[in-house]
Amino acid sequence: MLKTRVITALILLAILLPILYFGYFPAFAMAALVFFAAGAWECFRLFKSPRPTLWAAVWTLLFSVILFFSGLPSVRSLYVLCVLLWALRFIPALGMGLPKVEAFGNRLLNGTYMLSILGCFVAIADLFRHSPVYLLSVMAVVWVADIGAYFSGKGFGRHKLAPSISPGKSWEGAIGGWLAVLVMSAAVAMSMSGGETFQYHLYSHWGWGGFVGILTLMVVASVVGDLFESQLKRRAGMKDSSNLLPGHGGVLDRIDALIPVLPLAALVDLWLAAA
Numbered sequence: 001m002l003k004t005r006v007i008t009a010l011i012l013l014a015i016l017l018p019i020l021y022f023g024y025f026p027a028f029a030m031a032a033l034v035f036f037a038a039g040a041w042e043c044f045r046l047f048k049s050p051r052p053t054l055w056a057a058v059w060t061l062l063f064s065v066i067l068f069f070s071g072l073p074s075v076r077s078l079y080v081l082c083v084l085l086w087a088l089r090f091i092p093a094l095g096m097g098l099p100k101v102e103a104f105g106n107r108l109l110n111g112t113y114m115l116s117i118l119g120c121f122v123a124i125a126d127l128f129r130h131s132p133v134y135l136l137s138v139m140a141v142v143w144v145a146d147i148g149a150y151f152s153g154k155g156f157g158r159h160k161l162a163p164s165i166s167p168g169k170s171w172e173g174a175i176g177g178w179l180a181v182l183v184m185s186a187a188v189a190m191s192m193s194g195g196e197t198f199q200y201h202l203y204s205h206w207g208w209g210g211f212v213g214i215l216t217l218m219v220v221a222s223v224v225g226d227l228f229e230s231q232l233k234r235r236a237g238m239k240d241s242s243n244l245l246p247g248h249g250g251v252l253d254r255i256d257a258l259i260p261v262l263p264l265a266a267l268v269d270l271w272l273a274a275a
Contacts, residue, residue, distance in 0.1 A: 005247030012245075020132040028128055029067045036063050036121045039251040042241040043117060046232045046252070047110035048101045059114055063121060072126045076270060082119035082263035085112050086221065090228050090260070094162065098235050113232075117252075120259045123266035130269065137188065137197035138265045141215065142222045142257045144184045145177035149223075152176020161223075166230040169223075178219045185215055198265060205272050214268055221264055222257035229256035 019027045037060040044052035066075055089112055099105035127135040153173025161169040189203040189211065203211045229252055233241065240249030248254060 008245050008247050020136070023128075023132050025125075025129060028132075029125060032121055032125055033060065033064055033067065035251055035255075036060060036117070038242070038244050039117055039121075039255065040114065042244070042250045042252045043114055044110065046229075046236050046238065046241060047106060047113075048236065049107075049110060059118065063118060066118075066122060067125060072122060072129065075122055076126070076266070078115075078119045078122055079263040079267040079270070082116050082260070083267060085116055086224065086260045090116070091224055094165065094224070094227055094231065098231060101235070113228075116259055116263070119263040120255070123262035126266050127262070127269065131196055133196045134198055137199055138262065139258065140188075141181050141185065141198075141218050141265075142261050145181050145219045145222050146226075146257065147177075148180025149173040149177030152180075162227050165227050165234065169227070174219075174223055177223075178216065181215055181219050182212065185211070198269070201272050202268070218261050218264060221260040225257040225260040229253070229259075 016031065019031060037056055040056035040059045041052050044055045049055055066072065089109070093109070099109060124135065127138055149169070150173065152175065153168070153170045156172040156176065157170030159171045160167065161171050161174055185199040185202075188197050189199040199211075199215075202214055206214070229241070233239065241252035242250030244250050245254065
């Protein structure tokens, strides 16, 4: 299992690292399109759609039109919609539960979650255009939160965060992940080479208050994104969203925490640019 995970990770790095290093947008857009198509297919499977491949193709076509024809600035209002969807629909679902698979509400939820995935990938492309380093600095918030939560939960986890959805997560782990993000982000923002990062721009425009507030929202969003996908998998009776990434599960298993975070970060980035 470990060998499989390592091989898959090395293949992905061999593909993505040159694209990120050279900052070539057409190659990045094609890679994003492939991952989006896979994530869309997994999404429709999680919601038990009768035609997951067909619907994934439709949404992938829409994303390709946005990437290559209509332009990213024309759909930036999607970020606001994504933030509202998470606040008003997906977060409440963690407490209220999901609709039955055969209900109309399930199809509606499928569409709104797919819209949030679209917003996530549009944000990925938008932030990449700012710079690859800028995009990675946003993603690092989620990665560090996840790593910090894992080790804090292992060492100090006592109080379950959402036992009916993800029994392994604890409040102590979530707090540890949040603290790890604040420490990492402060170090990046204050470093000599941090000027091209989200953390630096956040601090330089809004000071420590805005810095801590926005990063806290991003960490909360990452936890919610992880929990919501876990809830979908639990209802569908699936351990992973797919086996497209051997040893790692599916694309959604890798990006679930990024889905709510990236549109939020892209929206904040627009505010920073306008400040």
